[in-house]
Structures are given as C-alpha cells and as structure tokens.
Amino acid sequence: MIVAQFWGFANDLYTEEAGKRLFPIIMFGANFGAFFGPKIHLWLLRSFGLYGLMLFVSGILGICILLTLIIHKRDIKKPEDDVSKKNVQNESEKKEKEKPLKKGGGFRLVFKSRYLLYIAFLVLLLNFVNTNGEYVLGKVIIHDATKALEMGTAGGLDKSELISRLYANFFFIVNLTAMIFQLFLMSRIFKWFGVRGAVFILPIIALGGYFFVAFGATLAIVRWAKIMENSTDYSIMNATRHALFLITSREAKYKAKAAIDTFFTRAGDVSSALFVFIVTTFFAVNIENIENVALFNIVLILIWIILCFLISRQHKKLSAP
Numbered sequence: 001m002i003v004a005q006f007w008g009f010a011n012d013l014y015t016e017e018a019g020k021r022l023f024p025i026i027m028f029g030a031n032f033g034a035f036f037g038p039k040i041h042l043w044l045l046r047s048f049g050l051y052g053l054m055l056f057v058s059g060i061l062g063i064c065i066l067l068t069l070i071i072h073k074r075d076i077k078k079p080e081d082d083v084s085k086k087n088v089q090n091e092s093e094k095k096e097k098e099k100p101l102k103k104g105g106g107f108r109l110v111f112k113s114r115y116l117l118y119i120a121f122l123v124l125l126l127n128f129v130n131t132n133g134e135y136v137l138g139k140v141i142i143h144d145a146t147k148a149l150e151m152g153t154a155g156g157l158d159k160s161e162l163i164s165r166l167y168a169n170f171f172f173i174v175n176l177t178a179m180i181f182q183l184f185l186m187s188r189i190f191k192w193f194g195v196r197g198a199v200f201i202l203p204i205i206a207l208g209g210y211f212f213v214a215f216g217a218t219l220a221i222v223r224w225a226k227i228m229e230n231s232t233d234y235s236i237m238n239a240t241r242h243a244l245f246l247i248t249s250r251e252a253k254y255k256a257k258a259a260i261d262t263f264f265t266r267a268g269d270v271s272s273a274l275f276v277f278i279v280t281t282f283f284a285v286n287i288e289n290i291e292n293v294a295l296f297n298i299v300l301i302l303i304w305i306i307l308c309f310l311i312s313r314q315h316k317k318l319s320a321p
Contacts, residue, residue, distance in 0.1 A: 127268025
C-alpha cells in the first residue's frame, strides 16, 4: 500500500512528459536498492544488531517522509511546471491540487473506467503468468540441486542450503540485469516507442520464453528465460505500468491505482494457486511436467497482448488534446 501511494503521489506530481523522463530514474533507484540492499543489510546487522537495525530503518523511513513533504511544498509553491517549465500554473490550479479527494473507493473508479479496468486485468494476468513461472523456476532449481548432490558438486551443502544459494544467485542476476535495463534502456524505450509501445515488451519476451519451455528447452534455457522475464518485469514493465496512470485523474492516481496495485496484484497470485488446484483435482493434469504449465502461460500471454492493444488504444484516446 505504501508503494502504491508513493507512485500515486509521483503520478500526481509530474506531467506525462516529465513522468516519462523521470520514472526510469526513479525505477533505477528502486532496482539499485534491491540489488545492494541485502549486502548493506548484512553489514548493518553486524554493526547495529537486530533491534538497532530496526531503529536505523525507522530513521530512513522518517527521512523519506520529510523528503515527500519537501517535494510536495516545492511543487505547490512553484509558479511553473516542475520539469518542462512551459505552462504557468494559476492559483485555481494550485488550489485544485490541494483539495482533498472526493469520497468513494478505488474499486468504483476501476469498474467505472474502461481504461482502468483494462490495466487492472493486465496486472492480474501479469502476476498470474509470473507466479506460474515461479513454479517452473522452482522445479528447475530443485532439479539442479538434486543433480549437484548426486554428482558430489554441492560443496558440502545440504539440499535446502543449496536451493537457497541457487535462488540467491538467480535473484542476484535478475536484480543486476534489471538495473542495467533501467539505466541504459528504459529512457530510450519511452523515447522511441512511448508508453503505448513499452507495454508490449514484457509479454513478447515472456511469450518467447515460454514457447521454448513448452517445446522442451534445456533447463539452462528455462532459467535464462525466467531471468529475462523477471528482469524486464522489475524494470521496463514496472516503470511502464506506473506511467500508464500519468494521464488519469487525481482520484484514479491515488485510489484506483492503490486498488489495482494491491487487490488485483494479489488476485493474480491467488489465481495461480487456484489454477493448480483445479487442473490437478478435476482434470488430472500433471503439472510436474513444466511444459504443461508453459503451454497454459502461452494462452494467458496471448490474452495479455490483446489487453495491451486495448490499453494502447484507450491511452491514445485519453491523451489526445
């Protein structure tokens, strides 16, 4: 919820053009923190201990609150737009930005707007596909750990320790790749393809990855396909998904976005668990065979791409002068 409100604040603060320039930088900061955070955490834990670390993190959160207040006050006081310096805000516009939001929940806004509803279903499908993919990844990692133990290359680790190390290595590569994508590709993607073009990148990459998995790719290819999917999700797709709200109303940026980023995100995860339960209980499908899961993901991704076309069309219509 805190992250959802932060992005609502960022969407409210910046214009569409400013957001397309600044969101890649913001997402780079998020990926940078995800990459170096675990290392810093271990160093701080040794220096401050567990409870001292909690106090230290509370202080960081306090600094974040202070920075948010400073940014908000600066934006309200400035006579010109924060980045473009093109359009002078009049007093009525300033007062409008300071008005409290109207009553009513985010779900009402989502189901009232076709554009927001499309985004909600996109987020649901994205997480549905990703969670299914995490199941596939888990099977690959367990296979690799078992094979290492059989061949005597586990370095003295037991199975659980080896699985933990394989996951750690996986997420190290994912976060590093996401940071590189964010630093060198994201701004260029927004410049060359815009938000409407960027929304297609993750489903196309995921479609290619699961296509290879469905037709019997080697386990090494399965692992790298998942690395590319997660890296693109954490960088390009994350920035694009937030940028989709730049053209919406203030209420949508704070309320509808919070509903989408919480409920529909978790609904995608729950849908994956429900899928496993249904196909194993009522259809006797062997999901131990990762090719079956990949085939189902391909169907979901094709629906996802159709949603991208619908979102792109609505985005063009709403952003037209």
